[in-house]
Amino acid sequence: MTTKQRLHLIVFILFLVLSSSYLAQSTGFMGTRLQIGYGLHASPALIGSNANNESIFGNHGSATTGEAAFNTIHEGFLEFAASSKWMICFSARYYKTTNDNSKAFNNNSGSYSGYNANQIDFYDRNPSGYYTMQGLTYTLYFKYFGSRYVAPWGRYVMFGPTLNTVKATYDPTIMKARGRYYDQNSYYYSTDTTITNFGPTTQKFKGLNFMLGFGRSRIVGNRVTIDYGVNVQFFSALSTIFDIGENPANLIDRKAEVNESNYIERTVRYRVRGVNRLNVFLKIGVLLF
């Protein structure tokens, strides 16, 4: 989808919301339409580790203790009751986590280009340590309330496009792998060395997804909203079957080869999907006016 098409889609959705707003009956909770608040999303770290480098099952992760481990996402949101049934909302979610580097890369990586070819032979299947990720997810979403409910009170479904951004940073003193260089010209193998170059130490990535969810909103004292429910990122949920495979990156992108220079790029999406796949949430908001 091109940027222009996305823009058209957004305009179309806005048109639908504004149309229903025009025909609105009771709008807002006792007339109060705008709310702002904080939300906490959490999901169990089933496969990958969480920010504390722990996972429930320990597979593919450095934590093998089997301790309960959760990912947490913090959210700030702004929601507006456009009609008795629809809310138009915007949120920004922040999370900080790690990738436990459980993903293996090629034992041999490098390039062969005539006489200048060189290669690295790794002794380790994957780098030790982890790299950290700081994610920001922007979501423009819509809540649709059930027939008996009045926005922002009651049961609802929600949906909307999300933009996942993530900044990955690694510390070369933590994330490293043992291997040796091979120089084809001289048929020379270097002595065993520690390889710490996995590209720039800070790397940024973006991706689009689609959020779906349902929840229930209660209102205390005609002012404070308590909202709870579940949400998923649609494409992350779709990829679950691949992500739980032994070598997920290969399953998704079979031709892709993972080596030290694209290691973060190849693995960061897997982790982002894990964090955003399925979350339960609890939000607290304040009805403003």
Add this chain to the structure above:
Amino acid sequence: MIKFIIPFVMLSGLAISQQNLKDNFVPLKSSGTLPDVFTQNIRNVIQKDISDLNKNHENDKYIKSNYLTEANYEIEKIVKSGNTLINDEVTVYLNKVADVILKNNPTLRNELHIYTLKSPVVNAYSYDKGYMFIDIGLIAQVETEAQLAYILCHEISHYTKKHHIEGYVKNKKLDRQNYDRNGDDKLIEKCQYSKEKESEADVEGFRLFEQTDYNLKQAEKAFDVLQYAHLPFELVEFKKSFFETEYLKLPNGYFLKEVSSIRNNSNEDDTKLTHPNTAKRKQTVVDLIANRSNAGKVNALVGQSQFEYIRDLTRMELCRLYLKRRDYPNALYAAYVLANKYPNNQYVAEVISKCMYAISLYGKGSIRYNSDSYLENGIPSHSDIESYPQQLYHFINKVPSNEWTMLSLNYVYRTHKKFPSNQNINAYSDSLFKLVSQVNWGIVDFVRLSKKTEVVTETAKDTLATAAEPASKTDLIASIQKENNFKSYDTAYYKEMYLDLFMNDKEFIGKFPANGSSTTSSSSGFSSYSTSSKSSDSKTKKSKKGEYIKTEDKIQKVLLLEPFYLKIDESKEEEFQYFSSDKKQENYIVTVNNCAQKQNFELVTLDPGLVTSSDVDKVNDYSVINDWFSEKFDADSDDKNPIFNTNEIDNLVGKYGTQYVFKTGIVNYKSRSGKKRTYYYAFVYDIKKNEMIYKKFETFRDKDSKDLINAKVYQTFYELKHKK
């Protein structure tokens, strides 16, 4: 001089306060200062009662405390129901009789609170704390003041012997028993216990009664009244001449040669009845009367003429109560009996007009009965009726609906001419003209087929048949007027029904349709009468949730009628959570007012629970609207059945500045397994047009949280205010 003037003024005042039943009747209303039960905080009262109970060394305190809660709420519910009359003529009279009975026991007399209940049922009820309610239907039936006095003695005995609370305790204990007994056994045991208490009240009541100067024989006769309570208050032969005029002679075929006899079931099996059969009860009293001197005992101590007057008041009121539950034949018969005594009473004539018109509508299918109706299966067959009223039922059953409409018009129009200022009768008359036009009858149907006029009328009919050029109304009238000179050989009895009106009454001629087929019928045929109007082009939005909003009207103000709140918890022994419901109701009233206020929605509250002791007018107004809804809810509330108890509705609309009445409530239910349901309803009725214009009924699988209530009530007002 003043000594003479004051009694004169007082007597004049009394005379003025009495109604002149020869001319008219004004429905009974409460007056004066409202009793404490209206203004007191019922929770405090119950807590005090329970506290008093706990001070005594009594058994079954838990059950009794539940009883005190239930009984207090029950009494409050009855008194505030809009059906209880306070300080009206009948209630004042009942209290005078009680004064006579208990003139030697002022302490007991002061404990009693006696009220009249606007119910056609023939019964009386005694509750805890001396509250007694006597049905209008009972007072209308009794033959003497002494009979009424004995019935009061019986009820007083129930109170003094604490039968109500003891019966409650007994029933609760039986309900708790789980041993191997089926429900029938328990019912029989409960009934047996109840019968013992009734017999005790009969005996104790008689002992109280014999201390008075009332004729003891009347206690025995009181059981005859109960025995024949299913019959009208007076058995008078129904004569067809009542509807006949010089020009209308009803065929004998519509009338029975003889009516059925009255079945005697005084010895019926009373195993599953709460009262002994009347034969047993009567015998008990007969045995008590024996060997007692009846010398100097009289039938009336308060006054015979006053008794008769009061009884006639209740009989007049009874007509309204029959109309309220759409029991038109009974109302018609009652009014017929009263018309014999008060031939010029406008109210009675109006009741008969209402009944005639209503039965016309019933015949056309415009009035429907269903399982919610008092008359579930419609007007009963005459074979189910005993004695003289059977003749009336037979007449109603046999007359074809079109003819009934004509007969109704004949009666109602002539009544309208007799009471031209009565707007209701005028409205019924106009509606009947429209109804006539709907059934394709017209002036042409009243042209007699005489030898000389045959050609004229046939020509007229041919003209009508070809519909090329309908015979003019004046031609038809002229032909009727001419044929009067000839001997008719057309034997249809109704042909001359309107002859005098066609001859002399311009208003009648102007309103009567020339012929049915040439008259454009309205959608309902009786739109001139506001209570039965039905707009065919009304736009109604229906949603799948069963709610709708009529979109024609933009509502700014409603009359809020006593918001309802009930909490039921099946997991508890006492399912009905009275205290909790009461508190929630108070909060709910606040919520409804807040939500209305936030939207600048004008809300006038009419709630007998929110009155001061001087607000008797509000109680009367509530009663009027309550009557309207009783009649409305006799059938499906969505139904367009016309409503006849509307005389004071217009006044109320003017007084409160709105014709929209808002009813709302919440029922919160918790099952034994812990499932929660909350039901929210809100209805707005246009009481002038007899239409439900807003309906919302929703179920939530949730507790009755404050946000739910706030959201729904606010939404309701928003939807009312903003037409979509």
